[in-house]
Amino acid sequence: MSALSNSNWDRRNVLRAAMGLAAAGGLTACGGNTGRSGGGSGDSLVQYFHAYGEAGTEQAIKKYAKAYKGADVTTRWITGDNFESKLFSSLLTKQAPDVFEFHPQLQMVKSGQVADLSDLIDPVKDDFNPNDIKSHTVDGKIYGIRMIDDPQFFYYRKSMLEQAKVEVPTTLEELVEAAAKLTTDKVKGVFLGNDLTAIQNVIIFSAGADTIDANNKIAYHTDGVVDGLKQLRKLFTSGNLLLDAPTNFWDPSSLNQGLCAIQWGGMWSMPAMQAALGDDLGIFPFPKIGSSGKQSVYNGGWSMFVNAKSKNLDAAKEYVKWLWIDQKEYQEDWALSYGFHIPPRTSIANSATKLKSGLPAEAVKLFTDFGHFDNISYDQTMQTAFAEVIASSVRKDGDPEKALDTCDKKVDVELKKLFG
Missing domain, CATH: 3.40.190.10 (Periplasmic binding protein-like II)
Known part of the structure; x- marks a missing residue:
């Protein structure tokens, strides 16, 4: 793995930029597009990711998107150190993404910014770390799907x-x-x-x-x-x-x-x-x-959210379900092939041989014994x-x-x- 660049956003810092941003404007200068999927329903979706430092991450996300046949999915890979400000200023505009990664925040729910994903998660709810479910739940509804846990x-x-x-x-x-x-x-x-x-x-x-x-x-x-x-x-x-x-x-x-x-x-x-x-x-x-x-x-980490105000809400939810609920192979790849992360899906974590021995196993034990999740x-x-x-x-x-x-x-x- 290549060393992380100074120019990459300090993505796991618990201090994240304030969300109530007044600035508006698109992200025309940020990131780049993936290859498009080969057809499908004709829906076009845009997803936002911050620029992970680990080599291969951008290519992996674009590979997953290209494999999806239900819609044309474009990825904006946001470089620099102000992912949050770019994301949330974009959410105030017509250029807002349909799907984006972030962290569970109650004010996003209260403002109607993120869609209720309970119908996607409920069938597999018992296969998620219960702490990840709890940290994304408001009034019995689940907002966001955990992708990786980062102790x-x-x-x-x-x-x-x-x-x-x-x-x-x-x-x-x-x-x-x-x-x-x-x-x-x-x-x-x-x-x-x-x-x-x-x-x-x-x-x-x-x-x-x-x-x-x-x-x-x-x-x-x-x-x-x-x-x-x-x-x-x-x-x-x-x-x-x-x-x-x-x-x-x-x-x-x-x-x-x-x-x-x-x-x-x-x-x-x-x-x-x-x-x-x-x-x-x-x-x-x-x-x-x-x-x-x-x-x-x-325990830090990242979750996938659907923009509740997306014009393609149903298509966005279908894509998120396909990738972060159905495609366990991609979920395991994302968690374990580009640095080590703990898969939030219990079934994937239990079969992750890379985490079964040595120092990775010690890390999992620390996570289990001493871990604290976001409120x-x-x-x-x-x-x-x-x-x-x-x-x-x-x-x-x-x-x-x-x-x-x-x-x-x-x-x-x-x-x-x-x-x-």
Whole structure:
């Protein structure tokens, strides 16, 4: 697999661009077309994908589309670092895609932007990871079909930890201490991504807290989260954290090239890391924070949605059903041939031999034991507000309590918009 390009969108960053975009306009300069399918009903569909970094992904999506005979399917492969803004500005225009990938967000449902796909999923609902069903369900209806699950955890160089006589950290204090012992004049102890937003959800989960609770109230503002922010500030100022790396956390280069001893990343990077480091590669979950904390793994991923306002709604749903429900061979190919991802379909995951042994099997176990999925109600505005907490209290020297108070006010406003 080729290294991920700096120009590619940081696709698994939990901080995703705000959705309530006022800008309108088409995407005439973005992406390219696939080959067209060979006929069929005469319907024409357009689907949007962000530019994945793994080699072969664009060709695969276009191959799947070309194989479909029910409609002519054109793929817009959106390059650059602003996929969301291009997608959502397009959704306000007549050039809106019929089908697009994104993440479950309640405001998309509330605004009538995404179609109810319950009729497609219900016959095979029991074959999906129940957490993926839950994260796409609103009032008993399912919006979006999960394509891939992307657990995120720490990778580390075993030899570097052994030489420094460092045990694998299980608490955040131990991670901070390990970073100090692992740092040399050439290597930094830990890499958490260039702006630290990649770990903003696991800070909450590892402190034993949650984003918002079952009653749609704030659940992240706890003493444990405050403690975690203070410890991360200590790490940030220690000189033992890799800052301004050439590529971000989703790219394996920082660990592979020896810039750091421990790197936060996703399962998608595992084949490239194994190819570079062999048996010197290990993984562990984000360490627990405080006495109430527990180790955690954030599960990112991508889902397919149908534009509820599409002029070809029925044709779009048929295509999505064909590809992401019926074509298990393509679903397995998408999950396992271009980096490693966990298939959301239980039947495919259970037969995935690439995930049955060694480090991939360890990753699946971390996913199973420590995984946290997106909450469809914890929307982009809320995520952005918490990202500002990271910026204020970790990257700068702000008071975590005050930063969280400011975040609370913004999140409360959004919760009232969504729930009254």
